[in-house]
Amino acid sequence: MRLLLLLVFVALAMPGRAATPVADSLRQRLASAPPDTTRVQLLLGLCNESEMSSAAERLRYGRAGLALARHLGHERGELACLAALAGVALQQQDYLTASRYYQEVARRAERQPWAARQAVQAWVGLGRVAAQQEQFAQADRFFRQAQAGMRRYAATPSEIAMGQNNLAMLYAGWMRAGGAVPDSVPRLQEHYARAGLRLYQKQASKNGLATLYNIMGVVHESAGRLDSALYCHQQALRLHQRAGNAYGEAQSWLSVGSVYGKQGRWAQAAPFLQTGLAQARRLQAPGIIVQGYESWADYLAATGRGLEAFQLARLQQHLLDSLQTSEQREALARLQVQFDTERQRNRVRALSQQARQQRQYLLLTTAVLGVTVLGLLVAGVLGWRLRRSRALLARQNEELTTTRAEQDRLYALVAHDLRSPVVAFSGLADLMTRYIERQDTARLAGLGGRVRQAAQSLRALLDNLLGWALSQRGELVPVIERVGVEKLLAEVAGLYQSAAEAAGVQLQLSPGAAGYARADENMLRTIVRNLVSNALQATPAGGSITLGATAEQDAVEIRVTDTGPGISPERIPQLLSGEVGPRSAEAPASTGLGLRLSVLFTRVLGGRLALQSAPGQGTTAVLTLQAATPAPVADAAHAPSATTGALIPTTGAGAVPTA
Structure with missing residues (x-):
């Protein structure tokens, strides 16, 4: 359930199910196509084909198309292949690879007036990656940049509806995540959801309507309106089936089963969960498989199969950790910083080039008109502005370097201090499993104190981390x-x-x-x-x-x-x-x-x-x-009295508040 709203981004990005003869026809044409731009388009079509036997096969076709486009110097085909490869990586939750491809598309498309549509596609992809990482403010910036890009060319109603749908899903996920949410987010979420619904209804777009039903189902489910949530997810399932969206269909099977489970109707939930999990495995979609494992573990626990539920929960956590490791998040953060820094440098170079052109123009005007003093004054002002911009950029780079160094030190501290309680919990879980299998209730009962000790240690570490975060944000005000x-x-x-x-x-x-x-x-x-x-x-x-x-x-x-x-x-x-x-x-x-x-x-x-x-x-x-x-x-x-050389009795103090 925690991944559902963010997985909607991936399901919406995938095309509908294409008939198998389409893929066979593309392969037949590819076998006889010469190594030219036509072959690039055929390879691109196979990479975009969602019903290929595996994602690895789609990636193979996409990389072959990219290599051929580069060999031919076919820049349009090269950008299209990069975007297609990024879409496949996003579907497989390989956010690092997807970000690299999308950033390359964005960098190159910005320099070409004809590539405005590819630039919008890259901003949308980067926004979806940021939303998956719960970087909601950054995702909002990317999506709005994509909307601004649509205004530079004649965007189709489907593209406009897609942009509004992206923002509606983003704001819904932002509200579900909790924390500091801007006051305008709920109002904007409702506005964009209604606007997208009107456009999709006019176009009779089954994929778009299904996605909006998914969003409304998640919102109703979080508010406890399970009957409404069940209706919305059932409508989404029906529309995904009609549109042939296999990924959206797998997600909707699991969503319907999850709502049935929350209503305590596990007998009705089981077939939906089994179908959705089987389809997610067939599609090799790790993110949807994680959701399926979580829902199926709840079903096993509710039907008295606690040990199986525990083992499946461990498998689900292992798969989730493999998708969202700290190394991946850090690599994504570094990649984003590099991308932003490069874009700033490009802007500085553009400003420098513009300043040089203006200076040449002023010098020429001065020579023609004979107003030498005026020309020198203007050139001096421009030079002063340029130096100020460079000095400002240098200070920003220095601050960024200092922040990154402090962040790296903090990562090292947190990683070291959190290792011990996490290892303790892992060991206790193994002991608990062993004692359950041996039915050793005496030793199992003795684990409670050790679990409490590990939990207290972990809580103390988290309190320290919160205190450190408050101090770094300047919100730490002592009351003497x-x-x-x-x-x-x-x-x-x-x-x-x-x-x-x-x-x-x-x-x-x-x-x-x-x-x-x-x-x-x-x-x-x-x-x-x-x-x-x-x-x-x-x-x-x-x-x-x-x-x-x-x-x-x-x-x-x-x-x-x-x-x-x-x-x-x-x-x-x-x-x-x-x-x-x-x-x-x-x-x-x-x-x-x-x-x-x-x-x-x-x-x-x-x-x-x-x-x-x-x-x-x-x-x-x-x-x-x-x-x-x-x-x-x-x-x-x-005042309490001191105890000379004796153990202090337990005072029953609770959790110590952290400043």
């Missing part, structure tokens, strides 16, 4: 107040008490921990929580962690001491500076984003964070903050 250090330490210790017991580590509060600090309570809690988490991961079983605090006249020191392996002195400055470097064997398991966020929060609070450690002697993290005024008597009466 008087914070009781003893109470906060007891709360954090209680939060990690169960994890410490599970790891065989003694977590205790040092006697005499007292004082009040001037700080933002949420930020301070996040700092202490990260220090305790790092200490807990670094301390072996049988070790201990001690939380303490001392108050002086102007400052409060909070100490987190562990008996772990310690850190080499030369590594401490690197950790506190936030650099991403190779991790030594004695370093804690996670000293990345959490420690970096702690250093940032400490700087915001006007404090100081230091690490005192040596190999084999444990580590002490010392947080120094400005002291607040002493607590009033009413507050002192309610």
